[in-house]
Amino acid sequence: MATYDLAIRGGTVATGQGAIRCDIGIRDGRIAALAESIPEAARVLDATGLLVIPGGVDSHCHIAQAEANGTRHEESFATASHSAFLGGTTSVVTFIPHVKGSALAPHVADAEAQASRESMMDYAFHQIIADPTEAVLAEIPGLVAKGIRSLKVFLTYEPLHLSDGEFLKVLLAARRNGCLVTVHCENFDAISWRTQALLDAGLTAPKYHAWSRPPVVEREATHRAIALAELVDQPIQVFHVSCAEAAEEIARAQARGLKVWGETCPQYLTLTAADMDRPGFEGAKWMCSPSPRDAAEQGRIWEMIQRGTLGVVSSDHCGFSYEGEAGKAMNGRDAVFRDIPNGIPGLAARMPILFSEGVAKGRIGLDEFVALTSANAARLMGLYPRKGAILPGSDADLVLWDPTRTQTLTNAMMGHAIDYTPFEGLEVTGWPVATLRRGEIVMQDGKVQAEPGSGRFLPRGLYDYI
Amino acid sequence: MATYDLAIRGGTVATGQGAIRCDIGIRDGRIAALAESIPEAARVLDATGLLVIPGGVDSHCHIAQAEANGTRHEESFATASHSAFLGGTTSVVTFIPHVKGSALAPHVADAEAQASRESMMDYAFHQIIADPTEAVLAEIPGLVAKGIRSLKVFLTYEPLHLSDGEFLKVLLAARRNGCLVTVHCENFDAISWRTQALLDAGLTAPKYHAWSRPPVVEREATHRAIALAELVDQPIQVFHVSCAEAAEEIARAQARGLKVWGETCPQYLTLTAADMDRPGFEGAKWMCSPSPRDAAEQGRIWEMIQRGTLGVVSSDHCGFSYEGEAGKAMNGRDAVFRDIPNGIPGLAARMPILFSEGVAKGRIGLDEFVALTSANAARLMGLYPRKGAILPGSDADLVLWDPTRTQTLTNAMMGHAIDYTPFEGLEVTGWPVATLRRGEIVMQDGKVQAEPGSGRFLPRGLYDYI
Amino acid sequence: MATYDLAIRGGTVATGQGAIRCDIGIRDGRIAALAESIPEAARVLDATGLLVIPGGVDSHCHIAQAEANGTRHEESFATASHSAFLGGTTSVVTFIPHVKGSALAPHVADAEAQASRESMMDYAFHQIIADPTEAVLAEIPGLVAKGIRSLKVFLTYEPLHLSDGEFLKVLLAARRNGCLVTVHCENFDAISWRTQALLDAGLTAPKYHAWSRPPVVEREATHRAIALAELVDQPIQVFHVSCAEAAEEIARAQARGLKVWGETCPQYLTLTAADMDRPGFEGAKWMCSPSPRDAAEQGRIWEMIQRGTLGVVSSDHCGFSYEGEAGKAMNGRDAVFRDIPNGIPGLAARMPILFSEGVAKGRIGLDEFVALTSANAARLMGLYPRKGAILPGSDADLVLWDPTRTQTLTNAMMGHAIDYTPFEGLEVTGWPVATLRRGEIVMQDGKVQAEPGSGRFLPRGLYDYI
Amino acid sequence: MATYDLAIRGGTVATGQGAIRCDIGIRDGRIAALAESIPEAARVLDATGLLVIPGGVDSHCHIAQAEANGTRHEESFATASHSAFLGGTTSVVTFIPHVKGSALAPHVADAEAQASRESMMDYAFHQIIADPTEAVLAEIPGLVAKGIRSLKVFLTYEPLHLSDGEFLKVLLAARRNGCLVTVHCENFDAISWRTQALLDAGLTAPKYHAWSRPPVVEREATHRAIALAELVDQPIQVFHVSCAEAAEEIARAQARGLKVWGETCPQYLTLTAADMDRPGFEGAKWMCSPSPRDAAEQGRIWEMIQRGTLGVVSSDHCGFSYEGEAGKAMNGRDAVFRDIPNGIPGLAARMPILFSEGVAKGRIGLDEFVALTSANAARLMGLYPRKGAILPGSDADLVLWDPTRTQTLTNAMMGHAIDYTPFEGLEVTGWPVATLRRGEIVMQDGKVQAEPGSGRFLPRGLYDYI
Numbered sequence A, B, C, D: 001m002a003t004y005d006l007a008i009r010g011g012t013v014a015t016g017q018g019a020i021r022c023d024i025g026i027r028d029g030r031i032a033a034l035a036e037s038i039p040e041a042a043r044v045l046d047a048t049g050l051l052v053i054p055g056g057v058d059s060h061c062h063i064a065q066a067e068a069n070g071t072r073h074e075e076s077f078a079t080a081s082h083s084a085f086l087g088g089t090t091s092v093v094t095f096i097p098h099v100k101g102s103a104l105a106p107h108v109a110d111a112e113a114q115a116s117r118e119s120m121m122d123y124a125f126h127q128i129i130a131d132p133t134e135a136v137l138a139e140i141p142g143l144v145a146k147g148i149r150s151l152k153v154f155l156t157y158e159p160l161h162l163s164d165g166e167f168l169k170v171l172l173a174a175r176r177n178g179c180l181v182t183v184h185c186e187n188f189d190a191i192s193w194r195t196q197a198l199l200d201a202g203l204t205a206p207k208y209h210a211w212s213r214p215p216v217v218e219r220e221a222t223h224r225a226i227a228l229a230e231l232v233d234q235p236i237q238v239f240h241v242s243c244a245e246a247a248e249e250i251a252r253a254q255a256r257g258l259k260v261w262g263e264t265c266p267q268y269l270t271l272t273a274a275d276m277d278r279p280g281f282e283g284a285k286w287m288c289s290p291s292p293r294d295a296a297e298q299g300r301i302w303e304m305i306q307r308g309t310l311g312v313v314s315s316d317h318c319g320f321s322y323e324g325e326a327g328k329a330m331n332g333r334d335a336v337f338r339d340i341p342n343g344i345p346g347l348a349a350r351m352p353i354l355f356s357e358g359v360a361k362g363r364i365g366l367d368e369f370v371a372l373t374s375a376n377a378a379r380l381m382g383l384y385p386r387k388g389a390i391l392p393g394s395d396a397d398l399v400l401w402d403p404t405r406t407q408t409l410t411n412a413m414m415g416h417a418i419d420y421t422p423f424e425g426l427e428v429t430g431w432p433v434a435t436l437r438r439g440e441i442v443m444q445d446g447k448v449q450a451e452p453g454s455g456r457f458l459p460r461g462l463y464d465y466i
Ligand SMILES: [Zn+2]
Pocket: A184, A239, A240, A289, A290
């Protein structure tokens, strides 16, 4: 009688604390044992010559998100899961939207329905708070009871941005309820002024998106978010840090002992504002916020990763197709930059890019790769060690990774519902050859096999890390 | 025939670049000569054993200010001038108020009328902008044409506080018109929340004023003001810095080459939050914003003066009497801290306190004293070298200062319209024995002699310093 | 047939990446498996209610060290092993001495003989370089071939201190040979001057030891060591950092991407200079270098641990008994402070103190405790993951730790050859109840059982971490 | 009867506190009056359209310096004075050499003889201390009695460099005697090692001079000098700062309140290491220590000037001719870089370069120009306000400066004894058209007229600034 349902043999296991040669025994979807040798198992997967790493935890993804105008993002949980598995990611934290004037409950129900019906990845939710009325805040204990323990706020975007007073209300509600608060940090008024000034001057092309939101508006909002969180003693994570001056505010906060964390994304490591500088509408493909900066800034973001200031690399996957009326061109192909939806897809590309640019190019080690792509996000989101760890008891979310395989990224490889990838043509070294979700082989050699709806919701209890 | 109207002989002249023995010849209200000896003059003032320093320039005073509720500050330009001359100050920059929904012009007219009728000091104006509508901003060129070249904005106080967008409009208008912008930096929403929380908890005594606005709310607003000024490339002065963490933001800005200046006040060098912790209503006497902090913070503010980060010491003179219904008790003697007007008088006390705590105690030299009390304010306000300098051509605003005379401060010595001084009982070393305004002896041995209305408006043209 | 020689069941395993409930299977002295359950084993150890942590790696211990004057430290490898096991430490890195004018080889042979004959702990060596002549440096490849991969230099102490030029020679030799360099950073000339000045002034008591070496001499040498290492691109570890200003130099170096690490010791977290201020000779018990500082500095050292700047807590165990002629009183009980040998014992106390002051008091978590007491030292010394990890393939060096047991430290508990502990009377929470070395239970309930000579030398190959 | 010997009329006087229109009355070699108008004078100089600035004080010049090998620098006090007057400098502080094993007295006598016989500039002395024996230190009170109040030490150069212990002795002697200590900060051992390594590798050309002494060796020595000065509480000036990382150490010291000042030189603002990269021997013309860096570093040095960290710009004039056997080629034209004497001439070029690169290009204002070229050096050296000020009682050392005149620098314009200038071909805007020394016109339109020996020694008493 086999002791384990599945054994992974012969691989080099990236434990996050060194890469060691050992076998992994899986039972009932969990890692049951790490051992020098797992002799008996119902099924065996040979990982010789491969790395075995924790399945990616992408803690910042916009999937099937319903917009205030009644539309829904093109990427469904099914297509997103497909993309995720291809890229080695097995869990996501995605967003429950919110609209001013509405309650949270219907948004929650809708998001739950979308995810439970279609997701193949495991998933948790951030609840966006766009309107922290008394009634809305009173819904938070109910969310927490469900296991939704992180709130997301925007300091920019019409009509999502919160005033400082509204942000304080969210911080206080989070503190009372033991939630993390994640923050999009850019100064709304400053961007609004710059945008209007650019449009008034006839500077309307996609590339002016970057002009409308320079680093200083990100630094300002980052410092403000930290200061307000400091005032009420509430942990926060600053999303998608794109520039060293914003990261430096996080470093200063950490040095004075605050629970402030920073995230960055592959776009800030590989893209620049110049990517938007193309004829006509094409620059729209690279529009996201904050804007990618320049090569020097990429270098400084790497330094901030190396210093540990930025501890999570998420995708901020948020796709809009280039062609068609549902995506980038929803306001026409001659829309001014202000009216082009922000966001780029990256679920599948995230881990290969970070491995290639980070590990293969010697900027980070394998331990850091694991920390940045799964363990730290899992810790911060209260999913650790269920996710992000290769330890007995952890979910058997694992990726067999070929560290030497080179690949030129194409949109076809991304497996998502979006008709382009901003990383088209990027050559990477290192590639996922198989993905396991709770012990099940859901991707092998670029073929995904899993049932829509087989992804599980990840409820989160009170956790120490925050 | 005498060459000079007046000669000051035998004094040690604090030039701001060293104290030298020389005589000063005055003609037509101006310094006509500095010379080893001025043999001929119509009148001679013997300064043997005394310092001769530039008349103080107090660039932050609230005088005869009309409030939105129709009241006017108790301190008139006449009483304020009396107080100023007693303390060695000869020029002030005071405020033209503004009320949401109104034009600037009537406020300007009123302030001009008040000042021109009663002032004995020379005076310039900061224009408060409480409501930067198109119409209001369109009035700024007219102000500039009159010689009013500085704008003042509040990031806190109801109903004065500006949103970031409104603040940007003021910064941009200032940039177009060549004005300085001065800023009261505290975060309105944060203070509002803290205030309400304290009141809800029944913590209503004056001392809770300090609790409602801790250093972090000042640091936040300071960084934000700097960031927005940086965005539009507009010089600003941060008013009344009370804590090192806010000053550090100014230091960081200066280190990256920005035109950002910092001011502090005697209250942040000598008072603490504990002064407000007295039975009943009495703590109201020490209520001002930002709040005084503690002794350690005073030490750090001295360090920031010594490093040059904080280059101006103004009084923020803003008096409300303790007794009577027009002052601190305007909302009753049992008003909660929120409803007690902020502001303390300091026109007369400013220079003696800074001399005593600074020069006499060895924290600063005489050059720094001159810089902090007159020269730097004059430079920053575009009044230099007419004011703040002892140079040929400068107005003969001079103070004969006895560096050894000790005095215990009492309200009677302040000569103002307010019924108390927060510095009562403070012992100081160093005292002004005579004050000259444009060559005229307007104070001698504690007696003031000048005509109301003899003070002159100080128009300011475009100036390089900003 | 039992699969494992020993199973540890029911414990909470401090993996360094979270504490998880799992069993550990041990075979042939190594960890063969971590598993949700280890059903079969020849022997079972019940860890219910206990933590299971990696055996301590104390990377800075002076044991049985031969001095230039022909004496040898009182602590033998046997007594030190006894002490180590009692306190949860299973491996040490200890020193091979060197004397100016001599070759390394005889010192190596002597240290090897001492250790191999008596040690029960596993051990590696740092080679002290006191005299980097061509001949001496030519011996380094031989050491490296043996597996000795770290060099130790002193920037103070007569006659050990190196000039900058000598230090550069060591750094270059280390670089050529793939060694780490560890450094005692204090400025020799500055201490010599201060010492002589104190003695000349008749200030000879033990407490003047602290006066002779203030923080600035440590900061100076730390910056210098870093700068010279930077110049030649050689990784270094700064030993026993006692003050924030020295740690800050390390933080600055790390922020610019250098391989510079910092160590501190329990004495800098719990002792102060005031401990030496006792009548007569008694203060000698607390004399070590750098000198303990004061309570505020302890707080700052904790902050530097929390920020990650100081990543290793070693004991700097270096015992001299208080009574008798071989120890502190070797130059008489009326010796001036200069002539009293430096160093205090701490092998057994290290982990309990760090657990109690760190984990129990909430300053650090269990992951940090593991990192600081074993994993980081193992990484830095090239012993990881053989030591410092609970992973398949690692040596089964484990401690069963009762996190709730309280204890008042006495010298008897230390089990060392020294007649006092500087931590006498300190109350601690958390205590090792059993210690396993390579799968063997070498300490249980305060009883040590192991054969002298059973400790193994730990050769180190070229390793990535440096 | 004329009241004044000379009046300068119509100029714009750069007072260091603003540029004002006033006349200057001179009597007995001193400034007797600054006045709106000086009607009567024996002689009048028309300064219409010109700036009137204080005569330059160059506080770091090597003139007629005797070397240990019996030679003497080619530049005599006569030729140096000629050069100084052409460039607007009227006072220098120059060096009394010292040789290990010798007393100071004969060097003092020789320097005094050289200067008193030939100098046309006024002069003070720094005493170099190369060998701080008891006997040598015992000579310092005698120097102080003569008015020599600054000591100079080298942390590099064979055989001048001091050990830390020797440097401490000098610092302590300075403290006892009220002297300033000036320091050449580069690490001797590090440079020696690099030099030897380069030579061993056959890299001997002049350009390798820069390779032998990278910024880190300057930063190291700067931090060490500051730390040792901090330890004994003695003010120091760091000479010729060439890189931001060294300047940053000075900024950090100033921020913690220390009396540490920094100097830079025109070579670090206009030259780069690439200047030495020429065929053959020619690169020798640009060899000085520290080495010029690159364009980015020049920008950072400007920032450090703007921040006030570097407050003095001296020439470090130290000339060796390019042709002939007494200068750069003293060891042959094929000498390795180590054997080529360091130092470049800059007495005449200093002020024009700083005016042009600083004031004309908008990097600094006129006040800063005055501070950097005369006032700050005078303050720091205890010569203020006799020198460096335009105030009644100050020596009438004045320069009439045409701010608009452009000039291309040639060696002929330098008027020195050296056969080249490293600034050949540099175009400058702003030029001295007349120089007055103590009221005497010593240079007009490029013609120098003064008597050798007419320069005066400037004795310095105890002064407050340090
Ligand atoms: Zn966002």
